[in-house]
């Protein structure tokens with residue numbers, strides 16, 4: 001991968017004021033990476049003003065595009081599917097806890113089972129995890145209700161589960177790569193209704 005040919009421009013199309021102080025970085029295949037591109041998108045300031053929710057971050061990521069040569073990639077919340085990828089993202093030296101693309105699908109009963117039904121926004125296999133406690137599980141402990149989304153903690157590269165609907169974090173880690181970034185159905189009740197409506201519409205047309 002020749003970095004000199006990168007002419008990508010991050011298209012930040014959003015209502016809030018995201019800043020893009022971080023440069024897009026490539027996890028080069030020459031060092032064992034996947035060739036994907038990563039960035040940090042920042043909305044909130046250091047006092048938390050302007051913070052966003054995981055759901056907002058997920059939707060905002062899908063609005064991002066990055067062009068390299070003749071390829072244009074659609075963004076998605078970063079999916080961390082190996083220890084090597086986790087280590088690479090840790091090397092980005094992200095300065096705050098930032099959303100990533102893991103979320104918990106299912107009923108509240110499932111969400112009470114802390115380890116159950118986690119997914120990546122890209123539908124990549126949920127296999128590798130790096131939760132923050134030594135039992136290997138997330139803790140689902142929040143004053144905001146169930147913790148049904150994932151964030152990355154930069155200190156040691158651990159993950160934490162966090163509520164998806166409140167504006168709790170300054171920004172998110174964005175990934176671009178040749179992975180189909182398709183919003184999953186029925187992820188959270190808030191969006192499940194709209195999606196079921198869409199499915200109904202499709203059925204009528206067929």
Ligand SMILES: [Ca+2]
Nearest residue numbers: 078079080081
């Ligand atoms: Ca990934």
Ligand SMILES: [Ca+2]
Nearest residue numbers: 139140141161
């Ligand atoms: Ca937690």
